[in-house]
Amino acid sequence: MQQTPQNLTSESSQHPFFLQRTFDAPRTLLFEVFTQPEHLAQWWGPAGMNLQVERLDLQEQGLFLYSMERDGQKSYGRFQYQDIQAPERLVYTSAFCDENGHAIRAPFNPNWPLELLNILTFEEQDGKTILTLQGGPIHATPEETQLYIGFMQNLRQGMGGTLDQLEAYLQRL
Amino acid sequence: MTEQDPLSTTLAALSDPVRRAILMRLAEGEATVNELAEPFDISLPAISRHLKVLEHAGLISRSREAQWRPCKLETEKLKEVSDWISQYKKFWEENFDRLDDYLRHLKQKEQNHAANPTEPDQ
Numbered sequence: 001m002q003q004t005p006q007n008l009t010s011e012s013s014q015h016p017f018f019l020q021r022t023f024d025a026p027r028t029l030l031f032e033v034f035t036q037p038e039h040l041a042q043w044w045g046p047a048g049m050n051l052q053v054e055r056l057d058l059q060e061q062g063l064f065l066y067s068m069e070r071d072g073q074k075s076y077g078r079f080q081y082q083d084i085q086a087p088e089r090l091v092y093t094s095a096f097c098d099e100n101g102h103a104i105r106a107p108f109n110p111n112w113p114l115e116l117l118n119i120l121t122f123e124e125q126d127g128k129t130i131l132t133l134q135g136g137p138i139h140a141t142p143e144e145t146q147l148y149i150g151f152m153q154n155l156r157q158g159m160g161g162t163l164d165q166l167e168a169y170l171q172r173l
Numbered sequence: 174m175t176e177q178d179p180l181s182t183t184l185a186a187l188s189d190p191v192r193r194a195i196l197m198r199l200a201e202g203e204a205t206v207n208e209l210a211e212p213f214d215i216s217l218p219a220i221s222r223h224l225k226v227l228e229h230a231g232l233i234s235r236s237r238e239a240q241w242r243p244c245k246l247e248t249e250k251l252k253e254v255s256d257w258i259s260q261y262k263k264f265w266e267e268n269f270d271r272l273d274d275y276l277r278h279l280k281q282k283e284q285n286h287a288a289n290p291t292e293p294d295q
Contacts, residue, residue: 019248021269023269023272023273023276023278024273024276024280026278029276029279030276033279038255039275042275043274043275044268044269045268046264047263047264047265047267047271086194089240107180109181110178110182111178111180111181129186133265143181146181146182147180147181150181150184150185150187150188151184151258151261171232
């Protein structure tokens with residue numbers, strides 16, 4: 001179901017995905033490396049894949065379209081910017097897509113939500129920047145949301161420590 | 174309703190703390206329904222329902238021969254989902270590690286430039 005734009009970026013809800021990291025750089029620079037194509041090409045994307053920035057249009061509803069290549073297989077991803085407030089806040093939806101930037105289903109799982117919301121905030125402290133990334137499914141069906149939430153819960157808590165223990169057990173087999 | 178894909182089925186099975194505790198117990202070795210039910214304050218039928226979910230997700234198997242049908246941990250599915258989850262975790266960590274390196278590189282470049290302002294940028 002369609003949501004109104006103000007829902008899109010509201011931070012009242014608890015987002016299922018949450019990640020924080022401190023970088024040794026002022027936030028103006030960090031915001032730039034997150035939003036400028038020549039910078040993004042240097043660090044963004046899955047390891048071992050050759051990433052190309054196809055285009056980047058830094059304005060609300062604008063697209064960052066990138067391609068990834070591995071073993072001659074090309075796939076595409078996109079960000080669609082929702083809210084741009086340099087240097088403290090960046091909101092975009094992310095999705096797998098085709099070469100024209102139309103969102104497509106994740107290659108690994110048909111029930112994975114089509115689009116994910118990403119809310120990035122940049123807070124400066126003593127010349128360093130605390131980056132907070134929050135997000136979750138958007139415009140998703142209950143089943144898709146359920147899959148994502150289940151996945152994230154397992155990711156965040158390592159299944160209440162269970163997964164780590166089971167992994168250790170699997171190593172011993 | 175479409176048939177759930179395998180990953181969704183596995184994640185749904187793992188989403189319950191009782192079922193995870195059952196898996197942990199089975200990591201130590203085979204056990205019967207009675208043995209599995211012992212630590213929990215829930216009925217045998219409830220335990221049986223949990224076992225059905227785990228069995229359907231391919232996380233455990235139950236012997237057809239023995240009268241008590243002991244349950245056994247099946248690790249393959251578990252490995253699949255744990256691989257997938259750690260891959261996702263790794264994706265962000267690797268990106269941020271690369272970003273760290275890249276920021277260091279930018280800083281270095283700036284310092285070199287400040288030290289030799291007449292040198293053109295490499």
